[in-house]
Amino acid sequence: MTMAHIGGHGRTHLGEYAGDVWFGRLDARAKLVGIFVFVIVSAVLTDFGLVLVSLAVALTLVVASRLPIFHLARMYLTALPFILFASVSVFLFGGWERGIEMWARTSACVLPLLVLAAGTETFDLFAGLRRLHVPAVITTLLMLTQRYILLLSEELSRMSIARKARGFRGARNLLDRYGLKVLAFTAGMVLVRSFDRADDIYEGLKCKGFRQEMTPWRRSKVALKDILLASGLAAVAGVLLIVQLGVIA
């Protein structure tokens, strides 16, 4: 599943589309707050009509963000199996309306998160979390891990080419001992190489002034357009929630 994510991007760096579109140039804090509020409210909607409205808002965000639709669709496909599993089972037990409601609600939650992920440069996203007072230990770990993932996935890619060059075509099934052994040793080799690199990387970080916390050097100001996006999404979420509570009452 994860391979599909990385492969699905087609570019060397994640979030690289962020620089191409207006959505990517917005402040990460505004995007995080606006989208999180919208997703949390969308997740608690149970009225069929309101769920469809939230899906329409999510689709509008997808189109308005100007991010490549094909790219977002490929990301959506990775979440689809679980969504379909739930929707089809609800459809079988509770009828078509409930099945569609489940699909629409989960999709209305997933799509804005995909827009956030694809439309925000990764370090900006984590720096935004830090500026929103998420503990430094978590944001620093996120930034370091993201950096190392890029390094190690390149390593894995090189090993994959080397395996293919030696005639390895992947394990055939769970009884293919040789194939599974090769995959396991590849994973083990990635880990060993990562351990070897850990100290070198730490020394490198020290040279760059690392002291327990990754400090975002890039400055970012919340402008009017950022406030408009966050407050717009929050306002839509607020209206949906009020109507939902009215429906429940």
Next chain:
Amino acid sequence: MHIPDGLMAPVVSLVGWIEFLVVFAAVLLLSGKRIKERSLPRVAILSAGIFVAQMLNFPIGGGTTGHLVGGALFAMISGPTIAVIGMTVVLLIQGLMFGDGGITALGLNAINMAVIAPLTGWGIYSLLNGLSARNGAPGNVVKGVVVGAAAWASVFVAAAACAGELAVSYAVSSGTYGIAATVAVPAMLGVHAIIGIGEAFITAGVMAYLWSVSPGSITSANLDRKTLPGLRGAISSDTARAAIAIIIVFALTLPLYFLYSSQGKDGLEKVMQNAGTAEGKPMISTPFGYGQDYFGALFAGTLGFLAVALVATAILKLVRMRTDRGTEP
């Protein structure tokens, strides 16, 4: 197993978030000294290593593939507390960078894959490792079986927790959220019983590789004792470690039982109600009940677990004494 937003009932997601925050705060407290400056890059690179290892797909038949979860592997390499932090980081990256797993569902995803999976793997690994080492150093095959069993169980128990959450969501929301237990439980357990086999083979292979190429990288045993200096003695035995893991997993899944049971009567109560009979006065009163609230049930369950463990240990000791006496020349 990555649950998206909008699938689980809000109350179940809330329980997941509360549990996750409590566990994560406790883990940060326990490993606070280690998660300082020098260890941060190591935890990050291990998380990245597990993330990248998850990219290796293995076939599970019928043209479908599975991939490593890695919770048990992480715990075996670096100990349970670091594994919980590292797996949480992996899940956060998957959620924030790829939209894989939701925001409201992050608590439940973390409980399943970053807490239950590593703790189950670590607990079973500790228990079986202790048992296999009683008659001298175990051979490579035995070590592989121990690691494989722990890895398989970690995936299976995490999937069972996920299925339970889906079923409870369905029950508490009258079908608006979640998936009916009759679909969720067999589907999740069936698929993950098979994926678990791949997880077992790959984890055993990775550990075998690490033992032969880089044994110094497996730091779990030493580091854990450093994590809890005050409880060093208490957690030094493999059996005690397994017991701690089982009790924590029990404590985390217990709220699901309360949510589910709040929706109706259990099977026996339902039958009695249909038959028009009522429960009579008990012949013997015991000092402890099953508990009507969370902490009562947690206390009763822990007490029951320890009682069963002690009785089983006593029986095993007796059997061993008799066997030893019988083999004396």
